[in-house]
Amino acid sequence: MKRRRFLGRLGAASVAVGAPAALAGCLTDDHDIAMTADGFVPEELTVTPGTTVVWENTSSRRHTVTAYEGGIPEDAEYFASGGFEDEGTARAAFWDDFGGEIDNGERYSHTFEVPGRYDYVCIPHEDGGMYATVFVEE
Template sequence: MYRRRFLARVGGGATVGASAALAGCLDEGYDVGMTADGFVPDELTVSVGDTVVWENTSTRNHTVTAYEGGIPDEAAYFASGGFDDERTARDAWHDDFGGRLENGDRFSHTFEVPGRYDYVCIPHEFGGMYATVFVEGE
């Protein structure tokens, strides 16, 4: 039922702009939703010090996993499951579904360094489930 409510809000299709999709997410208390095969929105701009909340709004299991080479050098690494690096996050997923977010689970990260942050859902990476957070500020 929750999934239907989410899809109804974002219109269930690509014709809805990111701002409309984001507005639906913010109404629910999260910034980025996860559909069966994508992050909504797939690009988000925030300010230094902001916390981004992801919620799995899908019935499929997902991860939020930063690409180590896709975040600023000074930035803290982030991944659902609390892993310290990308290799550990990937190994944990492949060994025991580590970092898994099930329907309704949330993950958050506070961005302290400006720049571009690219991240992925490990099990759906080859299906194109990756996204970016742009952090503006000092």
């Protein structure tokens, strides 16, 4: 069987058995959330206070991890790849000079201390729906 035909059938089989099987290669013990070409995997993650979450760019596209300022608990520490203090600065830095970008194979981590919902986005792919949520629960 030719390689392309085999890979095509393998891809179809992955779709047939569902997303978890198709995405298994994206998830490892080295990171909690993968940044694929067009999304965060998983899109929702639940952790306990004090947990450090690790994102890894598993695609060839540039990504960011940028909290929505209005989408995190009031007492929580703001987080963004690049270490920016607020969402406006993170956005300006990315659009000015790709500040905060995470390239293929690179990682970003943040420790979540305050319980609540944390919504975040990949700035360059926000229009394509690349956003996700971390829930921190006792």
